[in-house]
Amino acid sequence: MITIIAAAAENRALGKDNDLIWHLPDDFKRFKQLTTGHYIIMGRKTFESFPKPLPNRTHVIITRQKNYDAPNCIVVSSLKKAIALCPSDENLFIIGGGEIYAQSMDIAHKIELTRVHHSFEADTFFPEIPESDWILHHEEYHPKDEKHKFDFTYQTYLKKNIP
Structure with missing residues (x-):
């Protein structure tokens, strides 16, 4: 199975100057797991x-x-x-960056996306997730807290027609 795994903001921002824009410890733990x-x-x-x-x-x-x-x-x-x-x-995980994510959308079976509920200035962006190709299978919301400056939601998308 090929899974795209990423954290992207509301405006699809991934990063700037080859670095992450936010720090979400729980997202790092999930990525590692x-x-x-x-x-x-x-x-x-x-x-x-x-x-x-x-x-x-x-x-x-x-x-x-x-x-x-x-x-x-x-x-x-x-x-x-x-x-x-x-x-x-x-199980293969596509972990970035923006160009590799874009190339992977047609061949991936699953997307594990952490949607950061904020918009950021960035130079790298996650591709659009076409509703015609993907279905949101599961989501889990996490409000901001003392360790997480932004609200975020884990979203699992599944390909409608697996290649």
Whole structure:
């Protein structure tokens, strides 16, 4: 199964200057819980936004750069190659950035989206989720609190017609 996992604002903002715009500890915990032990596919800029590779996950990095060096990671030149290199029985998670998310919308089976209830200035955005292709299967609202500056909702979308 191919799952897109992201946190996006009301205006679909993902980040700015290769960094997150908000800090939601519960969302980080959920991301870790869902992706640990699995393959995570990302663009080079997303990978470079981490201080180090995320533990207990197989990193697949997509880049146009020849000879890109990322020790203990798989480096490929396209999303198609990234998916082809992963075991067919494995749960794959597409973790960003905006361009990789856009390329993944047609092939993904599921979207795990954290919708941050605010609009932000950003330079990277999550693609539109076409209602003709996706159905909102589940959502769970979380109000802001002392650890979370913004309200947010976990949303699970399922593809209507799985490719």
